[in-house]
Amino acid sequence: MRFNEPSTAPSRLHRALAPQPRKKRRRNVVADQPAPKRRTDRFGFGSSAMRLRLLLLVLVLVLGYVLFRVGRIQSSDGESYRVAAADMWQRDRELPADRGTIFDRDGEELALSIPGYSISVNPKLVTNPDATASMLQGALGLDEDETNSLHQELIAQTKGFVYVERQVDQQTGEAIAELGINGINVDAEPIRVLPGGTTGWSVIGRTNIDGEGIAGLEAQYDELLTGQPGQLRKEVAPGGRSVAGSEEIIAEPVPGNDLILTIDRSIQFQAEEQLRKRVEEVSAKSGTIVIMDTDTGDLLAMASVDRNDDGVVEVTSGNFTAVNAYEPGSVAKVITIAAGLNEGSVDSQSTFVVPWRRQYADDLLKDSHQHPDELMTVEQILVESSNIGTIDVQESLGGGNWEAARETHWDYMRAFGLGEKTALDFPGESAGILKHWTDLWGSERVTVAYGQGLASTSIQLATAVNVIANDGTYVAPRLVQGVVGPDGTVTDADPSVTHEVLSTETAEEMQRMMRQVVCRGTGTRAQLGFDSFSVAGKTGTGLKSQPNGTYLNERGERVYYASFVGFFPAEDPQITILISIDEPPAGDINRFGGTAAAPVFAELAPTIVHEQGLQPPPEDQMIACS
Numbered sequence: 001m002r003f004n005e006p007s008t009a010p011s012r013l014h015r016a017l018a019p020q021p022r023k024k025r026r027r028n029v030v031a032d033q034p035a036p037k038r039r040t041d042r043f044g045f046g047s048s049a050m051r052l053r054l055l056l057l058v059l060v061l062v063l064g065y066v067l068f069r070v071g072r073i074q075s076s077d078g079e080s081y082r083v084a085a086a087d088m089w090q091r092d093r094e095l096p097a098d099r100g101t102i103f104d105r106d107g108e109e110l111a112l113s114i115p116g117y118s119i120s121v122n123p124k125l126v127t128n129p130d131a132t133a134s135m136l137q138g139a140l141g142l143d144e145d146e147t148n149s150l151h152q153e154l155i156a157q158t159k160g161f162v163y164v165e166r167q168v169d170q171q172t173g174e175a176i177a178e179l180g181i182n183g184i185n186v187d188a189e190p191i192r193v194l195p196g197g198t199t200g201w202s203v204i205g206r207t208n209i210d211g212e213g214i215a216g217l218e219a220q221y222d223e224l225l226t227g228q229p230g231q232l233r234k235e236v237a238p239g240g241r242s243v244a245g246s247e248e249i250i251a252e253p254v255p256g257n258d259l260i261l262t263i264d265r266s267i268q269f270q271a272e273e274q275l276r277k278r279v280e281e282v283s284a285k286s287g288t289i290v291i292m293d294t295d296t297g298d299l300l301a302m303a304s305v306d307r308n309d310d311g312v313v314e315v316t317s318g319n320f321t322a323v324n325a326y327e328p329g330s331v332a333k334v335i336t337i338a339a340g341l342n343e344g345s346v347d348s349q350s351t352f353v354v355p356w357r358r359q360y361a362d363d364l365l366k367d368s369h370q371h372p373d374e375l376m377t378v379e380q381i382l383v384e385s386s387n388i389g390t391i392d393v394q395e396s397l398g399g400g401n402w403e404a405a406r407e408t409h410w411d412y413m414r415a416f417g418l419g420e421k422t423a424l425d426f427p428g429e430s431a432g433i434l435k436h437w438t439d440l441w442g443s444e445r446v447t448v449a450y451g452q453g454l455a456s457t458s459i460q461l462a463t464a465v466n467v468i469a470n471d472g473t474y475v476a477p478r479l480v481q482g483v484v485g486p487d488g489t490v491t492d493a494d495p496s497v498t499h500e501v502l503s504t505e506t507a508e509e510m511q512r513m514m515r516q517v518v519c520r521g522t523g524t525r526a527q528l529g530f531d532s533f534s535v536a537g538k539t540g541t542g543l544k545s546q547p548n549g550t551y552l553n554e555r556g557e558r559v560y561y562a563s564f565v566g567f568f569p570a571e572d573p574q575i576t577i578l579i580s581i582d583e584p585p586a587g588d589i590n591r592f593g594g595t596a597a598a599p600v601f602a603e604l605a606p607t608i609v610h611e612q613g614l615q616p617p618p619e620d621q622m623i624a625c626s
Contacts (some may be wrong), residue, residue, distance in 0.1 A: 006240050019414050039060060044104050044619060093232045095229055095230035097255055098256065099211055099227060100257075100258045102259045104265040105262055105264055105298075110196065110261065111200075114170070114190065115191075116188075117172075117174075117187060117188060118167065119163075119186060121162050121183050122160050126157075127183070129151060133151040135181065150164060164268040166189065167189055184587070190211060196233075200248055200268050201317050202318065203268075205218040212226075213225065216427065220426065224483065225259065227486075231251040237253070239366075254486055257484075262293075262480070263300065263479070264301065267608055268301040270301075271291060274600050276598070281586070283583060285572070287305050288580045289302070289458075290302055291577050293575065297475035297481050303315070306320070319426060321613050322459050323430055324457060326544060329452070329540035329563065329593065330539060330541060330542075331461060332451050332540070333538065336390050336393055336409060339409060341378075341502075342506040342592030343397055345397050345474065346396050348377065348379045349379065351376060352376055352381070354388050356373075360442075360445075366385050366387065366388075367444060368385065383513065397409055406437040418432060418435030418460055419432060423478070430455055432454070432456040432460055433455040434456075435454070451540060451542060452542070460567060462576060462578035463580070467502060471504045471507045472500060475498045511570055515534060515570040520536075520626075521593065522539040522593070522594040524594070525594055525595065525599045525602065526594075526601040530606075534569055539562075539592065541561075544561050544582075561581075561583070563593045563597050564597035564598050565578040568597075569622075570616050571622055572621075574614055575608055584596045
């Protein structure tokens with residue numbers, strides 16, 4: 001039998017039992033379209049290698065940023081983080097610096113700062129509001145309303161700081177601090193005082209409760225007087241409580257500069273007392289005094305007193321000598337007559353026929369008293385204080401040309417210092433009123449010759465008359481003599497600025513004639529009680545303009561401003577003094593400068609002679625009364 005070789009093809013059974021491949025779904029494809037490519041990640045990061053590289057890059061960037069921040073913290077930002085951390089456990093407090101002292105010319109203290117304290121509370125740290133409020137009431141003398149208000153703050157505990165009392169004296173502040181009551185702060189706060197009471201208050205001025213100058217020299221020299229605060233650092237425990245013994249001074253406070261004034265405290269005190277007394281005696285409203293060293297312009301005293309709402313005359317904090325301006329009245333005649341002498345349009349023996357009244361424009365101007373037409377010399381015009389005669393002298397300045405006369409007169413008024421602030425530049429100082437000669441109209445063109453139609457401050461007027469006392473040279477007034485630095489170095493102030501106004505011959509002739517005013521004229525009450533010192537001067541009785549535009553008040557009475565300005569010794573002037581009495585009663589004999597103000601000169605002179613050590617001139621040089 002023939003056998004066939006085994007077949008290699010699978011049997012039907014094998015095919016039936018073998019796993020069958022999945023049938024693929026047919027796609028309808030275009031015969032000539034290529035097969036699609038395999039899809040990958042659209043950004044090219046489909047591979048694991050690429051993803052790993054991306055991860056490493058991110059890690060490097062994060063690590064780089066961390067290293068950058070660490071480096072910055074250790075360098076430029078480090079201080080701010082250290083400060084922030086320190087602030088959590090440290091507290092800085094400002095240490096007040098002493099304000100500079102104000103001295104008189106001899107080193108006597110006029111204003112200084114003494115130790116004091118401010119008392120405050122932190123209600124959030126107070127554990128016993130009732131006891132704390134009661135203790136502070138007793139220690140500080142709080143009234144019922146103040147105590148209740150404090151008690152409410154302590155109970156509410158909504159604030160971290162509440163002032164209880166400012167500028168408490170040293171003894172009281174230290175006593176409260178020693179109690180160590182939680183939540184009560186006792187901080188140093190200097191107190192500004194005037195050792196002489198109100199002596200010099202008008203000039204010194206005052207500071208506010210924070211020690212800042214707000215008036216007078218305290219305000220004018222505030223930056224110089226104010227010191228540089230220091231800094232104290234202390235550690236605090238959680239809850240804000242101070243760690244005992246942790247205080248450390250980071251910066252020492254630097255005191256302010258001291259001022260040395262030209263004021264003499266003894267003379268200032270006497271000036272204020274005599275002025276207050278005189279204003280009280282004559283029932284006036286207020287008064288001022290200026291006392292000046294003739295040669296240097298140094299002010300030895302500037303006093304202002306005023307009647308308060310209770311009718312009591314007292315030293316005022318306002319310096320009326322510099323800030324108030326009034327018509328100077330007949331004191332201004334010395335300028336007009338000095339101008340005539342200096343220009344050569346008159347001499348002391350030139351004569352004018354002077355009636356007691358004369359028409360000028362729409363006004364009938366008068367002398368102080370009725371008299372017949374009189375042939376008067378220039379000296380008589382000054383000694384008897386004739387208004388009409390002074391106008392004649394003014395008109396002589398133009399040699400018959402009235403416009404030229406008015407212009408020349410105005411030039412002299414300016415040279416004497418009227419119409420502008422003095423070199424003091426005192427806070428609130430007035431420039432007065434001096435219209436340009438072309439702006440004067442009607443009788444005003446001539447009334448300025450005898451002190452009406454213009455206004456000046458006391459310091460302006462005193463400085464103007466001092467030109468005559470100082471042999472014709474204007475010397476600016478001065479209040480500050482020097483400055484003392486924190487290290488004790490003394491820096492002298494610049495000397496006063498000067499300029500020539502009159503010739504020496506004119507000034508000496510005016511000194512002689514003004515001596516006669518005191519000898520036999522309107523200023524006799526300024527004579528001293530001892531013969532060794534002679535006085536030269538001039539009285540002035542000005543009128544005060546009222547809100548109604550006249551010189552009459554609501555009662556129909558004239559309102560006066562009485563002055564006397566003089567200097568001594570007349571032969572060699574050393575001291576110039578101006579006294580002004582504001583609103584002496586109308587109709588009273590004391591409404592005039594010679595009666596209201598001149599007696600104060602006589603009362604003050606002996607004190608000044610003693611304090612300044614003045615010596616009388618030799619007898620053969622004295623100007624006798626003729």
